[in-house]
Amino acid sequence: MKVLFVAASLSPEWGGPPKVVLGLAEALAKKGVGISIFSPIEKHNQALNTIYIPGVNIRFFPRGILSKFWTSYSLPLAKALMQEVSNFDLIHIHEIWHYPHFSAYKACKFWRKPYIITIHGALEPWCLDYKKLKKKFYWHVIQRKILQEASGLHAITKEEVKNIKRLVNNHKIFLIPNGINIEEFKNLPEKEYIEYLYPEFKDKKIILFMGRIHPIKGLDLLAKSFGLVLKKRRDVHLVIVGPDSDGYKNKIVKELENNNALAHTTFTGYLEGKAKLAILNRSDIFVLPSYSEGFPMSVLEAMASRLPVIITPGCNFPEVEKNKAGFVIEPQVETITNAIINLANNKELRKEMGKNGQNLIKNNYDWAQIVNKLIVVYDDILNKKFTSPCWENEYDFC
Numbered sequence: 001m002k003v004l005f006v007a008a009s010l011s012p013e014w015g016g017p018p019k020v021v022l023g024l025a026e027a028l029a030k031k032g033v034g035i036s037i038f039s040p041i042e043k044h045n046q047a048l049n050t051i052y053i054p055g056v057n058i059r060f061f062p063r064g065i066l067s068k069f070w071t072s073y074s075l076p077l078a079k080a081l082m083q084e085v086s087n088f089d090l091i092h093i094h095e096i097w098h099y100p101h102f103s104a105y106k107a108c109k110f111w112r113k114p115y116i117i118t119i120h121g122a123l124e125p126w127c128l129d130y131k132k133l134k135k136k137f138y139w140h141v142i143q144r145k146i147l148q149e150a151s152g153l154h155a156i157t158k159e160e161v162k163n164i165k166r167l168v169n170n171h172k173i174f175l176i177p178n179g180i181n182i183e184e185f186k187n188l189p190e191k192e193y194i195e196y197l198y199p200e201f202k203d204k205k206i207i208l209f210m211g212r213i214h215p216i217k218g219l220d221l222l223a224k225s226f227g228l229v230l231k232k233r234r235d236v237h238l239v240i241v242g243p244d245s246d247g248y249k250n251k252i253v254k255e256l257e258n259n260n261a262l263a264h265t266t267f268t269g270y271l272e273g274k275a276k277l278a279i280l281n282r283s284d285i286f287v288l289p290s291y292s293e294g295f296p297m298s299v300l301e302a303m304a305s306r307l308p309v310i311i312t313p314g315c316n317f318p319e320v321e322k323n324k325a326g327f328v329i330e331p332q333v334e335t336i337t338n339a340i341i342n343l344a345n346n347k348e349l350r351k352e353m354g355k356n357g358q359n360l361i362k363n364n365y366d367w368a369q370i371v372n373k374l375i376v377v378y379d380d381i382l383n384k385k386f387t388s389p390c391w392e393n394e395y396d397f398c
Contacts, residue, residue, distance in 0.1 A: 001378060002034040004088040006081070008072040008098040010039045010048055010058075012270050013243040015212045016297040017120045020178050021094050022053065024374070027181075027367035029055030031375060036088070038081065040067075040074040040100060071098040078103035082110065089382055090151075091115040096122045096143060097135065105146045114381050116152035121294020123163045126216060126314065144168065151381045156295040157316035172386060174377050178295045179367040185304040188281035189274050197275065198266055201282060204237035205344055208283035208307070210276075210298040211290075213267075214245040218289030218312065218331050219252045225289075225336040227259025232341055238265040241279060280305035284350060285343050289331050290314045300365055303357030308350045310339045319364075325357030 005025060010018045025035045034055075041048055041060035051058055061077035077100060085091060085107040093101045093115055101117065108115040121127065128135060135143075147153060147168045155161045155175045164173050195201050207226065211217050219240070226238045238261065240252070249267065256262040271279060286302035292314045299317055302309050309326035311317060321328040327342075329335040343350050380386035 001090070001382070002036075002088045003028070003090050003092055003378065004085065005035065005037040005092050005094060006100050006104040007037060007039040007094045008100050009041075010037070010051065010060075011042070012272065013212070013245075015214075016178075016294065017095055019297045020118070020120070022051070023179065023181060023367050024371065025056045026053045027179075027371040028374070029053065030368075031371055033375065033378075038077060038100075038104075040072045040077055042067075067099075073099040074103075078106075081107040085113055086111045088113065090378055093117045095120050096147070097138060101146065102142060105149075109149075114151035116154055116377070116381065117147065117150050118154040118156070119147075119160065119164065119294070121156070121160060121292070121316075123160065123167055124292040124294070124314075125163075126292030130216070152377060152386060154377075159316045160294065174386075176370060176373050176377075177365060178297060178300065179365045179370040180297065180300045180304060180361065182304060182362055182366045182368075185277070185280075185301070188305060189278040191278070191282040194275065194278035194282045198239075198268070200266060201237060201239070203235070205233075205235055205285070206279075206283040207236055207238045207285050207287055207340060207344075208241065208279065208302070209239070209287055210241040210280075210302070211288060211296065212242050212245045213240065213249045213252060215248060216291055216293075218291055218314075219248075220255055221289050221331055221333055221336055222287060223252055223255035223261065224259055224333045225340060226256070226265070227261040228333070228337045229340050229344070230261055230264060233344055236264070236340075236344060239268065239279060239283065240265065241268045241271050241276070243270045277305075280307065283307055285310065285340060286326075287336065287340065288312070288315060289336050291331055300361055303354075304361045306354035306358045308343055308353035309357060310336065310343070319360060320357070323356050323360045325353050325360055 005021055007021045029035050036057040038059050040063045042063050061074045064073045064075055066073040081103050091104055091108050091113055093104050096119055148170045153164055153173045155164055155173055156177050161173055161175055229236055256265050286307040287310045288296055288299055289312050296315055299309055303325055311328055312331045320326045327339045329339050
């Protein structure tokens, strides 16, 4: 079986989808599936050319000047897709709204190739309201048709299944969650490594946020909450790990200043490899107060690292509360503050929740297990057996 992934970006600055694309590709390749990835690339991201995954063919194509108006616009990508889609059995498109998925759709229609789309939370209500007029126009002109004609629509949460069903007249929806490579989190670096890089962490309880610095992530709420936490405890330090999106960091810096919390906050920028694993190991509490998410990879990584987590319903991960791995609270300053103080004051609770979260990830969210379900879907589509989803009220994959 030969499958082509088409991604809008593989840059870490893009957030969770590139992690999913690369993790999924690696796991599928280990199962013997022939995987290629086509993705646009910007000039400043040429370092991405060094990405290597055994058994996966990754090709980048330069973005054009029209990317300012149509995200990830690339004529070389469109040309390659039209020339080479016929060499693949199935096309797996990641994300919507962007140029790569449109050009992949056109090539699939020309060569009569089946395609599936992983939507990555892009039909959540908050996302639809963000740049609403532009998306409404695009939806009626292009997007709805592409989704309705897909051979399969991949949802990653139960809530996303509902959103797709509400908006798209295509019953071929399947639910398979995101995952991580559990092996990566088995032997975390010593805490002293990250304290050497950031001496201000020493003797502090670390509250960790990890993700894009973007309006959707609820960092405005966290900045205000952290100011209130500091009034109760002076031994806490907020660490914000992730790239800035469109200058939004400036707003968060001002919010922290207004709440007398900036001096107790560290912005690390994007971290990967040993540094990322070390900060996960050194942290005490993970907080992601997002207004909306698809299925945040950072929560999986935090739980795999035995961190108790504080998330919102918008993170679409109710299993956190069901498995007593953390708190699922409303995106409000008061509720975030109370949850942080509760965990900061209770070492045993942090330890218990961290252990519960790690077990949840081990048993349910390892890529090695998850891709087996996706291979079943691939086979059924290629054998024309995937005529209806195999879930009912609970939307569980069977």
